[in-house]
Amino acid sequence: MSDFDKELDARGLNCPLPILRAKKALNDLSGGQVLRILATDPGSVKDFQAFAKQTGNELLESNEAEGEFTFLLKKKA
Amino acid sequence: MSEKKMAIIATKGTLDWAYPPFILASTAAALDYEVQIFFTFYGLQLLRKKLQLKISSLGNPGMPMKMGPVTVPMPVVLQALPGMQAMMTTMMKQKMKAKGVASVEELRDLCMEADVKLIGCQMTVDLFEFSPDEFIDGVEFGGASTFLAFAGDADICLYI
Numbered sequence A: 001m002s003d004f005d006k007e008l009d010a011r012g013l014n015c016p017l018p019i020l021r022a023k024k025a026l027n028d029l030s031g032g033q034v035l036r037i038l039a040t041d042p043g044s045v046k047d048f049q050a051f052a053k054q055t056g057n058e059l060l061e062s063n064e065a066e067g068e069f070t071f072l073l074k075k076k077a
Numbered sequence B: 001m002s003e004k005k006m007a008i009i010a011t012k013g014t015l016d017w018a019y020p021p022f023i024l025a026s027t028a029a030a031l032d033y034e035v036q037i038f039f040t041f042y043g044l045q046l047l048r049k050k051l052q053l054k055i056s057s058l059g060n061p062g063m064p065m066k067m068g069p070v071t072v073p074m075p076v077v078l079q080a081l082p083g084m085q086a087m088m089t090t091m092m093k094q095k096m097k098a099k100g101v102a103s104v105e106e107l108r109d110l111c112m113e114a115d116v117k118l119i120g121c122q123m124t125v126d127l128f129e130f131s132p133d134e135f136i137d138g139v140e141f142g143g144a145s146t147f148l149a150f151a152g153d154a155d156i157c158l159y160i
Helices: A017-027 A044-055 B015-030 B041-047 B084-098 B104-113 B122-127 B144-151
Strands: A006-010 A034-039 A058-065 A068-074 B005-010 B034-039 B064-067 B070-073 B117-121 B140-142 B156-159
Touching (some): A017 B015, A044 A058, B005 B041, B015 B041, B015 B084, B034 B041, B041 B117, B041 B122, B122 B140, B140 B144
Parallel strands (some): B005 B156, B034 B117, B117 B140
Antiparallel strands (some): A034 A068, B064 B070
16 A cells, blocks of 8 residues: 555545545645545546646546545645 | 636526535635636525525426336426425435535535635625625625626636
8 A cells, every 4th residue: 555644534425525625635735745535436536537637636546446446646746 | 726717607596406506616616716606596595694495396307206226207296296395305405415415505615615706696686685694704796797707717607
């Protein structure tokens, strides 16, 4: 498992809450730090790709295991 | 920061139609868009301090209804039965909670935290004789040209 600086549990939340909570959580990090997000919303896979593309924060990892999704977002410098 | 802008006109005052403007606005703000929503006519209900939004079942042939394993459109004649509006509103709220969908209040708060500008249509306020203190703090009031001044430069413009 990769290192991360902060974790956000967005399991059970539906669109658009995982993205909104992630945005808030990123605000508490400095550039280059990594946020790990746990989610169960299947739509979040594409949503985090789009979020990364639009905001410039880098999506380092996007994984699925047993109906749970894990994302690693690196805050842009 | 991206300089993208999104302008939305919200015209509907029911629970279901409260979602598209607040979901899109809060998400766009999270994606670094500058966002304004102009609330006009029934859309002004979405700005009231105490939201009393209902699902209007009447005349909606797209309202889904579970019939065992399948989902079918609810017959309009059922939708017209007394008490259906209150019942369907309660059912919708329960369903949303169970599925982890945010409440309208929560999404509206998130919009305000993210500096989404909420503009109430002054003409509609006068027309329906609303009092300004019925609306949440932070709402600005303006007219068509207020909206157009922002919408003219917007990358996305939606009428909901």
